[in-house]
Structure formats: structure tokens, C-alpha cells
Amino acid sequence: ARPPVPEMIAFIDEQRAVHGVEPICKVLPIAPSTYRAHATRRTDPSKAPARWRSDAEVSVVIRRIWDENFQVYGVRKVWRQLRREGLAVARCTVARLMRRMGLKGVTRGKTVRTTISDRSAPCPLDRVNRQFRAPRPNTLWLADFTYVATWQGFVYVAFVIDAFARRIVGWRVSGTAHAGFVLDALEQALHDRRPAKGSGLIHHS
Template identity: 35%
Template sequence: MARLLGVSRSGYYAWTKRGPSARAIRSQRIEAKVAWFHGDSDEVSGAPRILADLREDGEIISRKTVAKMMRRLGLRGVCPKRWKTTTISDSNDTYPPDAVQRQWDTGTLNAVWVGDISYLRTWEGWLYLATVIDAHSRRVIGWAIADHMRTDLVEDALKMAIVLRGELPGKVVFHADRGTQYASDQITRFAATNGITRSMGRTGVCWDCESLNHHQAA
């Protein structure tokens, strides 16, 4: 073996008696930390997050080294999919006028309802949550969740709101963005049948429904 490797016998035996180098010991220690941090994140964290964890733990190391260690250990982070917008417009949709003008709270219940669709990322894929919020109480009075964004999702949330609130006043304004679900013929007919006045903001104004819904979520 010594002849094959081109080393002396004395050099080989000296090598077997030496312990691991300080560099090897440090590498093993950091690899153990990388594996622990990755497991502690439910195997979600990638090199950037684990790099931050290592530096917080006092290690001086580069991102490239962390990435190389992760490849050697067979560890991978989970990257979220690209942002999925829930507002999809259709040029054939008809948009009602803005009957709210950002005057959300009129001082009474069932005067202004606000609708929105949020996306939820789960281990089994994307789910979509449609909500109806009373702008006066900021309470969620109707909701529906499904693995699709069809108009039925919005209608189911409105049905829950109507059932929960019972007898409604003569005029209830339902304000939403210009998503094709809210501008559809299906919702137009449903609103007319149930005495609901539809309202929509301007195109590109993202802080109407989202601001009220995100405030509620917070």
C-alpha cells in the first residue's frame, strides 16, 4: 500500500498515530450544528438561515462553506413558491361603483361588509380563504376555505355572513377588490337576490380590502 500511494512506511505509521487536526475537529463540530439547526427548523432552513444561526452561535464561517456542508450532508432547504396573487381581473367583467369611498365605519353594524381572498400555504399545497368582515365591528362574520379560487368560495363566505347576521337592514354594502370572483355574474345575481349592494375600489388600489383584512388578522 505504501508503494502504491508513494509514501514511506514510517510516514504512514506516523500518520496513524496522529489525532485529527484542529481543522477537521472544527469541521465536524460545525457539521453537527448545521444538521441540528436544519432539523430544528423542520428541515425548512436553507444555507442563508443556517448561516445566520451559526453566526449567532459564535461561528465565523462563510455562506459558501455552509452550502458546501449542506450538500455533503445531503440537506436542502425548502424554498417557497413564487407569490400567488389572488386578484385576477377579466376584461369582460363589470365593475360597480365605489359606494364606500374608504369610509369603512359608519357607526352601525351591517352597513359595510368587506370581502377578500387570502392564500394559505400548507404542507399539502395551497388553500384559499375567503372572508367577509363587518367594517364597524371588524369581526369576521363569514368565511370559506377551499383548494380553489372559484366564485363559489366567495358565495359560500357571503352565505355564512347572511345566516350569522340574520335579518339585515334595507341596504348592506359589500365592498371588494376587482378580482374576477367578485365581478362575476354569479356574485352579481347572488347580491341582487339577497339585497346586497356591491361596491369596488379603483384598479391597482391594493390597500382597501387588504388593509382592513390584515388589520383584523393582526
Template identity: 50%
Template sequence: MTTAVLVEYIDQHRARFGVEPICTVLRKAGMQIAPSTYYAAKSRPPSARAVADAQRLEVIRQVHTDNYGVYGVRKMHAELNRRGHRIARCTVHRLMRAEGLRGISRAKGPRTTIPGTGPDARPDLLDRDFKAPAPNRVWVADITYCRTFAGWVYAAFVIDVYSRRVVGWQLSKSLRTDLS
């Protein structure tokens, strides 16, 4: 934890417990802060970097809003330089991350259809006629995918053409898993 976070925590609870007891408990919990560190942090003026970061963050917020919130770090850095704000790309990255500003990802999904090298030897058994005279006579299958926090998940479905109900499905983290 940073000193600023610890100072803020002490500020919230100092009226009830006092500064020194809070610092003692925090030290026992592995957070190294002394009462003198707390008082020094409260009495000194903000650093030059903190003042500059506050000014830069206002500009970054404005540029982010002006561009509908779609600019990421790379485009934000270029736009700031075009507007005459000389700022390092790593600083833009640090400030945007701290403020929770993100660009829109234009990443595409995984490639699920890879064309073969030769002619397609599989016959079309339905002749593109997706009608069934009774249940459980004609089944079709489809596959889809969705993004999760753990990565891409693939879902394969088997559907009865007559009733249009799912008769089987399988989820997998790999596109190469057989249906069973």
C-alpha cells in the first residue's frame, strides 16, 4: 500500500482511535508507517509531479471525452502531442490506468472457419431443405463462441429441425474438442 492510501485511512479513523494506535496496528499488520511519516505527509505541500499530474489529468479527461471515450493510450498520446501538450507515453499510460480511462478494443474474435485446400467432399444430405416430417429425423449443428474473463469459450449445439429445440450441446475452451 502506498503512503497516500495509509494517510487517507488514518484520516478516516483518527478521531476515533488516534494516530499512534492506528500506526501501531498497521505496523503489526505489515504496513510500515510511523506517526512522524503521517504528520510529514499531512504538512508538506504536494510534489511537483502530483501538481503536474493533476493538470495533465484534466487535459487527458477532456481529450478522452472529446473523442467519445474511444482513444487508448497510443492514440491519446498522439492527440495530446498534436494539441501541443508534451507528455511521455508512459505518463499517459500511468494516468489513464489510475483514472480508469480505457479505449475501445477493435480486436476481432477467434477464427473458427478455416477453408480447406481441396474440394469439399462432404455431401449435402438435405439439399438445403431444412424441413423435417417428424421429430428426431433431421438434426443440424452449429458452433458459436463468446469472450469471458478466462478467454474464449466455444459452444456447439445440435438442434432438432422439426421442433427447433436444442437436443445436445457442448462447451469447451478449445475449438478442436469432439462432440460426445
């Protein structure tokens, strides 16, 4: 079986202490058993398939070459250096492993901006002052969205989290980043939790 996308594994590693593995896996296209199998292979490399072990060994060399060259080498230059060192690795493999590790070469030219703020739009006040704790359920909900790489491409995932229980109370997945799917996650949370009117619920996004 193909390994799960590293970005999704890293996301689960980062969020599992807050939300738990199962709730996150309900949102992302990964079965909890798949994630746990991946975690087992990381702790016991001898159980990993031969390709995974080979990838791990080559990844160490790629990282060394990238660091030794001031972290500016891209796929082509790293691949050529591997060949000079006598490692016959396909260029597509180098590209795949560098993408997995988040290594990129320096690109000349303008940096692409993925988020452009509208300074003319009104900005709501921060009502919680970065204090993300609540004394009881349905008093403070925290919302955000992120993007995750899957085998089918990027998907955007919106979460609404109850700050008291630190659990996901609403979520939505979308192929595009638009306001509608974030609001749909809030609508789901409102429908499922049905907070009382006048409860003073704050939705912090």
C-alpha cells in the first residue's frame, strides 16, 4: 500500500494532542489504522517496506547535500550531486523526497503571495485577547482553516473547535478556498450543539 501523504501525517502529529486521532481522521481521507501503522513504522524501521527504508536512507543524504550547499540547491542540483557521490537515484525520486521533506531550492524572481489582505475591509475586534480557554461548553468557539495535500490534490479543511473541551464541533472540506465552506462549518456546529440564545457565545476566527 502507498504511504499516506506526509503533510497529512505531520498535521495529525501536530493536532492529535488537542483533537485526538479519530476526529481528525474523520475529516481527512486517512483511516486511523493507516496513521497508526505509519507511526509504528517510524518507531520500528525494521517493519517498514524496503522502499520506505531506501527512501529514509536517501533522504538523509539529500538533507546533508541541501544543508552543505546553504539550502539553495533544488532538485536538479541535488540529483547531480548524488550521482557525483555514486548514488544512482532517479531524479523523480529526489523530487518526491525533497517535496516530502519540504526542501526547495532558491528561486529567482518575485515571491508568490497566496494571501492578499483587503485593508479597506472592516476588521472585527479581538474579543478574547489571545486567551483561548473557556469555563464551560459553548462559550468560546475557535475557527480556522488549512490546506492539506492528498493523492487527488489539495483540499481545504475548515474546523470549529470548542475551546472548553478542545474538540471539533463543526468541520467542512472543500476543493477551493472560499468563505462559504468556512461558514458551512460554523452552521454545522450551530446545528449540532444548538447553543442557547443569549449565552454570550463568541466565535473567534
